Amino acid sequence: MTRKIKISRRETLQAGAISLLGLNLASLSTLKSLSAAEESHADKGAGQYRSCIFIFLFGGPSQLDLWDMKPDAPAEIRGEFQPVATNVPGIQLCEHLPLMAREMDKFCLLRSMTHKMNVHGPACSEIYSGREYFGPPVTDQAKPEDWPSLSSMVTRFGQSHDGLPPAAVLPWYSQFVGQDKRIAGQTGGRMGENWNPFLIQGDMSKSDFEVQGMQLPVDVTANRFARRADLWSRLNELAPPKIASAAPSVRLDKNYDTAWQLIRNAADSNAFSINREPEPLRERYGKTKFGQSLLMARRLVENGIPLVTVNWDDDSKFDKVSPHWDTHHDNFKKLKDGLCPVFDRAYSALIADLADRGLLESTLVVALGEFGRTPRIGLVTQNGMTEPTGRDHWPHAFTALLAGGGVRGGQVYGATNKTAGYVDDKPVTPADLSATILHHLGIDPHLTYYDEFQQVERQLSIGSIVTDLG
Structure with missing residues (x-):
């Protein structure tokens, strides 16, 4: 029937x-x-500034070889690179970051980031969400009980402008090639997937790039x-x-x-029309996926989107041992020939561009990975495939770059010991960083959401706002 x-x-x-x-x-x-x-329920009185560009360097860059160099340490610790002077007396950077050295007066080296997780996915989750991972680190991949990401919190509690989303992520959700799901901690998780940020996916360096869903079909006029x-x-x-x-x-x-x-x-x-940018400016950022993603991020905050997350992506994703900043082998070659030139060009262009447009004071720019790298070259701490030419995972001390949004440029905040292995002064946790970003965006970190997994109320952040960066 x-x-x-x-x-x-x-x-x-x-x-x-x-x-x-x-x-x-x-x-x-x-x-x-x-x-x-x-x-949204933005706390309009909590913060003075309105935008943040959050740059996630997937894989975990080496603090020792880039921005917390120890030239007096033994060779097996200090590595192959030499420090060079910047435009701020007394502050040095890696010799392979010359463009950033010229902009040092505009950003801060926060050298005292620290946590305890040395597995990629859970460590990424801690940076994205500002919460310690909730269980044993047995997978890199997203789970329904993930903590909500900062971008999801802003999607829910932030303010949208002129119909644009409060938070956007580009050019992808971080994910290891060969794994079925994205890396943990990037979406609404236990707060609810309906609070996922607006995803702008694709390679913005391509001439035919368009944001999916923003264009009407050819036969449908406005x-x-x-x-x-x-x-x-x-x-x-x-x-x-x-x-x-x-x-x-x-x-x-x-x-x-x-x-x-x-x-x-x-x-x-x-x-979303990055092709409207002048060609010389696009060249200044670099015609790479990362460079053009940063340029798009500038366009989005300029048009009133409060939080834009830019996840590092490049062709090294297909390297099964050392994708992205995860330099388990050929650490120095990968940094010198592939990673540093792209990052140096794009990051310095973004900072200078924001300053030229009068946007740097209102836009907090944060750049970091999920952890740093081992002080000793070739030391195995988590990944047995680490070779004598590489550095393994190291969460105990690493560096975040902060610029704009009231942060005083040309300073070093916090300090590490003689091997850059442990924090000696002013430790900052992922929870502290998340609270600081939320406060900057005018969102009270003490606001709560309903945890659908454990069925309790949760604060957005349990960290302390870092108040002495100005």
């Missing part, structure tokens, strides 16, 4: 709405977090899209009041309203 299924008029309208507006399911899924963000939105609104009025006011119906309506606002405002502001 064939069972008849009754479909209401409301359900019929909802089913046809995607094609009616010229959108697709992928676009709508991406936009869910934006409509959710309309329910006027036609507006007429379809108006028709959707009229048809919506036909639904019985009980159905129209139901939570799923209200949420769907919000999704479509957000889709319309985002497409309209994106077109008006050209926030």
